[in-house]
Each structure stands twice: as C-alpha cells, then as structure tokens.
Amino acid sequence: MEAMARDRGTLARRRRTRRIQVGTVPVGGDAPVTVQSMTTTKTADAEATLTQIYALAAAGADLVRCTCNEEAAAEGLARIIPRSPVPIIADIHFHHEMALAALEAGVQGLRLNPGNLRKAHEIKLVASEAKDRGVPIRIGVNAGSLHPDLYKRFGGATPEALVESARMELAYFADVGFEDVKISVKASSVPLMIESYRLASETFDHPLHLGVTEAGPPPAGLIKGTAGIATLLAEGIGDTIRYSLTADPVEEARAGRRLLEALGLRERKGLDLIACPSCGRAEVDVIAVAAAVQEALESRHLPIQVAVMGCVVNGPGEAREADLGIAAGRRKGHLFIRGKIVRVVPEEDMVAELVAEAERLVAEGVDARLAAADEGAEAAAAADRRDLLQAKGTDANASEAKVALIRKRFGGDTASD
Numbered sequence: 274m275e276a277m278a279r280d281r282g283t284l285a286r287r288r289r290t291r292r293i294q295v296g297t298v299p300v301g302g303d304a305p306v307t308v309q310s311m312t313t314t315k316t317a318d319a320e321a322t323l324t325q326i327y328a329l330a331a332a333g334a335d336l337v338r339c340t341c342n343e344e345a346a347a348e349g350l351a352r353i354i355p356r357s358p359v360p361i362i363a364d365i366h367f368h369h370e371m372a373l374a375a376l377e378a379g380v381q382g383l384r385l386n387p388g389n390l391r392k393a394h395e396i397k398l399v400a401s402e403a404k405d406r407g408v409p410i411r412i413g414v415n416a417g418s419l420h421p422d423l424y425k426r427f428g429g430a431t432p433e434a435l436v437e438s439a440r441m442e443l444a445y446f447a448d449v450g451f452e453d454v455k456i457s458v459k460a461s462s463v464p465l466m467i468e469s470y471r472l473a474s475e476t477f478d479h480p481l482h483l484g485v486t487e488a489g490p491p492p493a494g495l496i497k498g499t500a501g502i503a504t505l506l507a508e509g510i511g512d513t514i515r516y517s518l519t520a521d522p523v524e525e526a527r528a529g530r531r532l533l534e535a536l537g538l539r540e541r542k543g544l545d546l547i548a549c550p551s552c553g554r555a556e557v558d559v560i561a562v563a564a565a566v567q568e569a570l571e572s573r574h575l576p577i578q579v580a581v582m583g584c585v586v587n588g589p590g591e592a593r594e595a596d597l598g599i600a601a602g603r604r605k606g607h608l609f610i611r612g613k614i615v616r617v618v619p620e621e622d623m624v625a626e627l628v629a630e631a632e633r634l635v636a637e638g639v640d641a642r643l644a645a646a647d648e649g650a651e652a653a654a655a656a657d658r659r660d661l662l663q664a665k666g667t668d669a670n671a672s673e674a675k676v677a678l679i680r681k682r683f684g685g686d687t688a689s690d
C-alpha cells in the first residue's frame with residue numbers, strides 16, 4: 274500500500290563502506306542496515322536453537338549469531354544451518370579450533386574476539402580458511418575484554434585502544450590476503466561506544482556492526498542501546514546493528530527492527546502505533562485504549578501507522594500524518610484517515626471500528642477509504658469539538674463529581690469548593 278512507503282524525513286547521508294556478503298544478506302555499501310540478534314539456547318540443541326532462530330527471524334532479525342564454544346555446538350551448527358531461515362554467524366572466543374569447526378559446519382559468518390584469541394598463527398589460519406570458503410569475519414572488539422597489552426599501552430579501554438585492536442587484527446588478516454571483514458568496537462558505556470565507532474568510521478572503510486554491549490534488562494537496556502546505536506545511525510555510521518539485552522532475544526530483534534523503521538532506514542513491516550501521552554483534556558483512558566489497539570492490530574501484521582488520541586479537540590490535527598487514527602470525545606470516537614474524519618462511532622465500539630477500518634485501509638488503499646467516508650461525519654465531529662471547547666472552564670473531565678465521591682467515601686463534606 275502506497276501509504277506505507279511515505280518518506281517522513283532523512284538522516285545524514287550514510288557513510289559509504291565496502292560491501293560484504295553474509296550468506297544471502299549483503300552488509301555495507303548501499304545495502305539496507307540489517308538487524309542481528311543472538312540465540313540463548315545451547316547450540317548443541319539444534320531443535321531448541323532453530324525454534325529460537327525462527328522466532329528471531331519473525332521478529333525482524335536478518336542475521337542470527339550462535340555461540341560455538343564446544344565440539345557439540347559445532348555439530349549443532351551443522352544441523353541448524355541447512356534449516357535456518359537466515360544466515361548463521363558463529364561466535365568464537367578463546368579457541369580457534371572452534372572457528373575452524375564452525376567453518377566445517379557451513380556457517381555464513383564468523384565473529385572473532387581479538388581480546389581473547391591472540392595467537393597470530395591461529396588468527397591467520399582461521400582467516401585463510403574463511404577466505405577459501407568465502408566466509409566473512411567480524412572483528413568483534415569489546416572494551417570489557419580488550420587485549421591486556423593494549424589496555425596498558427593506552428592507559429585503559431579508550432576509543433584509540435579499541436580501534437587499534439581492530440587494526441592489529443586487520444593486519445593479520447592482510448598477511449593472508451583476507452579482507453572480507455566487518456568491525457565492531459563495543460562498550461557498555463554509551464559515550465565510549467559512540468566515540469569508538471566515530472573513530473573506527475574515520476579509520477576504516479569496512480562495514481561497522483553497532484552495539485552497546487551488556488546494556489542490561491529493559492527498559493534501561495533499551496534506552497542505552499538506542500542512545501548509542503541511534504546517535505551513530507543518525508550520523509550516517511553503521512551497517513548492521515544488535516541490541517544486547519538481558520531479556521528474551523526476540524526483544525532484541527524487535528527493538529532493532531523498530532529502531533530502523535523509526536529512523537526510516539527500513540520499510541515498515543508491521544504496526545507503528547502512535548498515541549498521545551494523555552493530559553487533562555483526555556476524554557478516555559488513553560493507556561487502556563492504546564493497549565487494546567496494539568493487542569488487536571499487532572498480530573494482524575498490518576504495515577500501517579495508527580494513532581490513538583485522547584481528545585477530539587487536538588487529536589486528529591496532531592496525528593494528521595498517521596494513516597489511520599481514533600480520537601475520543603463526548604463518549605464517541607472520531608475515526609480519521611490522514612487527519613480527515615471519516616466516521617463518528619460510539620466510544621465502546623471505537624477499538625473494534627478502528628481495527629476493521631485498518632484492515633479495509635490496507636486492502637483498499639487510502640483514496641478508496643476516504644471516498645467511503647460517512648456523509649456528515651466531518652460536521653458531527655466539528656459539533657463535538659465545538660461543544661468540548663465551549664465546556665472549557667467547566668469540568669470536562671467530571672473531576673469535581675469524582676472529588677465529591679471521594680469525600681463521601683471518607684464521610685466528609687460532599688460540596689466541592
């Protein structure tokens with residue numbers, strides 16, 4: 274539907290990086306920014322891991338990483354990869370043989386941590402094997418596991434130290450002619466992460482994988498992840514992203530996808546619900562109505578922006594950019610499409626009417642649904658708005674009646690002063 278493709282603004286031009294290919298998914302160059310997440314199951318348990326991979330893909334993950342920390346995990350990868358809906362990246366720490374085993378299993382990407390995989394000949398052997406198989410590697414630098422020599426040389430995990438770690442690893446790769454690389458310089462500190470990626474972006478032309486590591490549980494983890502990732506994306510930096518949350522990884526994939534959609538970097542696949550924060554003018558419980566709308570619409574996977582507004586006085590105007598919306602007033606719901614009132618319905622039916630209209634709007638398009646607007650809807654809505662505006666100064670929210678009831682409960686004077 275044309276409604277879903279509207280451009281609502283642009284960010285800084287994306288910094289051009291070289292393009293690599295992770296299985297079927299391009300990363301870098303002019304490829305769309307991709308979403309990653311990581312499984313939390315034992316990779317050796319192929320069935321449980323595949324179940325999680327399918328859930329992650331459904332939530333918006335383009336790429337999924339699985340740990341490869343033991344022989345049984347590599348065997349699990351061999352069973353998972355042929356059945357996975359998205360390319361699989363093996364996460365490698367400490368043991369280069371695990372990288373070699375993951376390559377044998379057929380992974381589409383590797384992530385190496387240069388902080389704990391330090392022997393030059395082992396790194397070169399892995400890069401050489403990856404080169405022969407056309408498998409890219411992410412140099413995954415992490416402030417928390419920086420090589421001790423670099424920590425000493427730079428006096429801590431500074432942006433310069435993180436970038437130097439990636440540069441050293443790149444030099445090993447270059448020795449065997451391997452350049453199929455993306456880079457991450459993650460930290461749990463958001464300012465350090467931002468500065469490190471800015472420096473990495475100036476230093477390398479490889480694609481960058483963005484993330485705030487060990488961000489913790491939501492909502493704080495989501496805020497930290499968004500602060501770091503969105504800041505860089507808005508500057509045009511970043512080719513693939515991962516939220517690191519202490520939560521079901523589906524939350525990570527969903528957050529990544531939603532962030533990219535919110536920034537206009539990926540086309541919207543599902544619902545974008547906007548709702549007013551409510552205020553003293555609200556004519557309905559906005560939180561409850563928004564929750565009911567979200568529950569009803571999310572499972573329908575409609576690529577649509579829907580607004581829930583607490584009052585008819587300001588709602589339709591403030592949400593005129595939304596594809597569809599509802600505003601409450603005088604025990605009625607004003608249903609609007611792109612700010613134009615198309616129907617006035619009883620308050621108790623407003624959620625059901627909104628959901629039905631959302632389905633029709635996606636099926637028939639904006640012009641057809643505007644043409645099907647109720648005659649007189651605009652006039653009825655205008656009358657409601659006028660009445661409410663005239664009620665300004667009187668008690669539009671029946672607050673004084675409620676105060677009288679409270680006082681009665683406590684046996685006090687029921688007269689309001």
Ligand code: SF4
Nearest residue numbers: 549551552555583584
């Ligand atoms: S739409 Fe109405 S109720 Fe919601 S915040 Fe704006 S003025 Fe308040």
